[in-house]
Amino acid sequence: SCDLRSCNLKNGKIKAGLISLVIIVLLTFIKFIAYWFSGSLAVFSEAWHSFSDIATTFMVVVTLWLSDKKGDKNNRDEKNSNNRNKRLKVDPELLIGGCISIWLFLIAFTILYRSFFAESAVVQNPLLVGIVFIVISFGSYFIYKLEAITAETEGSAALKADSQHNRTDMIISLLTGFSLVIYYFGIDIDRYIGAAIGVLILLFAIETGVNILLSLKRGENGYVTEYRITEIILSLFDKHIGNSIGSWLCNLLGISQRRKESLANLVLIFKKLCRYSVYLSLLFLFALWLSTAFYRVNLNQKALITRFGKISPAEILPGLHLKLPFPFEKVVVFDATRTRTVDVGNMSASNRALIWNKDHGDNLEFISADNNFFLPYISVSYHISDIKKYYLHITAEEKLIGNICTEEMISLFVNHDFFTLAIYKREEWLRLLSEKIQRRLDSTESGIVLTDISLKDFHPPLKVATAFEDIVSASQARETMMNKARVKYNVMMPEARLYALKTNSKATTEQQHKIMLARGYAQQYLSQLESFAGNPQIISRHLQLQTITAAIADREKIIYDPDSGVEPSQLYTEKFIFGSKKVKQKIKKAAANSGIEPRITVDRKVKRRAPIRD
The missing domain is CATH 3.30.479.30 (Band 7 domain)
Structure with missing residues (x-):
């Protein structure tokens, strides 16, 4: 069988295509590793854009290989392959190209969706990855020059078209690298670069799909880049194509010649409006760009200015301010008072x-x-x-x-x-x-x-919530009881301290009183002793009277008149039980006999009774 290894590799076109394919695969692998390290959307988009380069270069190499096989008339396998292609009726290269085109459509829409709707990713190691992409762009430039020189010497239109595509990849790699470098200095255009690369992949998918459809329609074998995307877009505005489409619609709808002329005038007016609208749009975009030089800071806000990523030290007060337009200066406003x-x-x-x-x-x-x-x-x-x-x-x-x-x-x-x-x-x-x-x-x-x-x-957790509720309830009851005990403690302790203070004060006062009283008694005794030494008879009599007074104090006493006729022995009858009826009767009888009423004095506080003799 004939394959790439057995093919005549002396053909410079195939050699250039294979070298380009190997380098592009290597660069694409490096780009995906860079995305893994950085997380940049622009790097992600450029990696998939490089995959479209692989698809294009692969189809170019296959086309060159097939064309080389067709030129070898002595190859038996070529006849078998042609017979199989006739039976299939569709060139396998075009089927592969169509699948790649559909896949690139999906990739482009995925990148555009992430660019507009996904959250902004934090780019890691932007400076290092940016430098790597700038270096990678030289690899794309090498591929571009290799294919361009080979296409010029060998006369290959496929290699020439693919070299232009690799030149575009070189420019995109440079843009991605510079966007990451300026991201390092504070200007974030990663999302916009990713969206631009997504648009380029979408345009390449359209270009590939249109060329494959034209090849299938004409029954050609092999993929040939007949129309570039710019030619496809400009063809939509071609005058002859527009007139052909207009005539076809008028004939289909049965419009008269007079109405055709009216429609033509309307088309001319519409073209002028479109031309002026383009100018107005450009003027509006310019005014919109200039409006980025004005910004306002409210009272509840704080702002800072970054000039190519460097923060301006000037303090920005509330009000309307002027700065350089984007992207030279960027204002960042914060609501510093909001919690x-x-x-x-x-x-x-x-x-x-x-x-x-x-x-x-x-x-x-x-x-x-x-x-x-x-x-x-x-x-x-x-x-x-x-x-x-x-x-x-x-x-x-x-x-x-x-x-x-x-x-x-x-x-x-x-x-x-x-x-x-x-x-x-x-x-x-x-x-x-x-x-x-x-x-x-x-x-x-x-x-x-x-x-x-x-x-x-x-x-x-829910499974044990009931048990914990019971424990918490018991803990709360315990805490309530402890709080009540603390309240009672806080009430009783001051009262106890006050009672102790009063008792201590009273004991101290009584102690001092007794000490002073004892000292007074001692001083009195000493004074009496000194007086007794000078007047013993008077002092003795005084002491006797004082002793008698102290002895009969607080006792029940009965005072009677000896002339009343009552004998002292009668007073001891019934053992001097005060209140005895017999004693009272005897006292009354003796008083009645003598005719003198006795005087009786009773001290009710004293239980013990004794007579006093004169």
């Missing part, structure tokens, strides 16, 4: 109560120090304090805060048990969590300040 909020841990579904035995949406479980799983629902509020740090270091603040908060939550939760986190020390660990997150944000120079961390809910 932003991000939910971390778990996020509950909207309009759903946070009840422990109900599913809230997310089920991201954390573990505590006592090996209990739980689901925290935390809301973090923050605002931008330094717009320069924020602009230079932050691209997705919600993702950054969420990741930092999740890491610090895991580190904090594994050091506390569940009920400490859920009930007893909520404010303490929330304050500690806020401090840790703020330190992490400050270490990254984010320019973000946390304003509040609120705990929406903190509950265990």
Whole structure:
């Protein structure tokens, strides 16, 4: 069988095509690796655009190979191949080209969709990847020159057309490289470069599809680039083609000659309007470009100016300002007074109560120090304090805060048990969590300040929620009893302290009183002793009277008149029981006999009674 290895490789066209194909495959592989390292949409688009280069060069090589086979009349396999092609009626090369064209259509629409609707990706290592693409463009330039020189010497139209396509790839690689370099300096046109490359792939797919359809219509074998995309687009505005289409429509609709002339005049007017509309569109685009030099900053906003990626140090006050048009200077406006909020841990579904035995949406479980799983629902509020740090270091603040908060939550939760986190020390660990997150944000120079961390809910998994509710209820009852005990303690302790203070004060006063009284008695005794030494008779009598007074004090006394006729022995009858009826009767009888009424004085406070003798 005849293949590329057995073919006459002395043919310079095939050799140039094979060398170009190998280099393009290698460069495409490098571009996909660069996309893996950078994540740039422009690199992704350029890598797939290089795949279209591979498809084009492959079809050119196959075409050259087939044409070389057709020139070899002594080759038996060529006749068998021609017989198979006649039976198939369709050239396999055209079928492959059609499939490649459809595939490139899908790739182009995918790139355009990502360019306009996908989120902006953060490009990693933009400077390094940009330099790599600038170097790759020299490889495309080498392929372009190789195919162009070979096409000129060998007289190959296919290689000449493919060389123009590789020159376009060289320009696109340079644009991609420069876009990544200026991205490093703060100007992001990655999305626009990707969209432009997507449009180029779409145009190439249209070009390939149109040429394949024309080849199939004419029954030709082999792919030939007969019409470039520019020729296809310009042919739509060709005067003769327009007149032919207009005449065909008029004949189809049965329009008279007079109406044809009227329609022709309308077409002329429409052409003039289109021409002027182009001028007006260009003027409008120019005015729109100049309008990018004006910008406004509101009272609640802060702004900064970047000139080719470098931040201007000038302070921008609220009001209307003037700058250089895009892309020379770019203004970035921040709403610095607005408080932003991000939910971390778990996020509950909207309009759903946070009840422990109900599913809230997310089920991201954390573990505590006592090996209990739980689901925290935390809301973090923050605002931008330094717009320069924020602009230079932050691209997705919600993702950054969420990741930092999740890491610090895991580190904090594994050091506390569940009920400490859920009930007893909520404010303490929330304050500690806020401090840790703020330190992490400050270490990254984010320019973000946390304003509040609120705990929406903190509950265990659904399967054990009921048991935890019972435990929490018991804990709350225990806490209520302890609070009542603390209240009672706080009430009784001041009263006890006051009573102790009064008792201590009273004891101290009584002690001092007794000490002073004892000292007085001692001084009195000494004075009496001194007086007794000078007047013993008087003092003795005084002491006797004082002793008698002290002895009969607080006792029941009966005073009677000896002349009353009552004998003292009668007073001891009945053992001097005061109130005895017999004693009273005897006293009354004796008084009646003597005619003198006795005087009786009774001290009711003294139970013991004794007579006093004169």
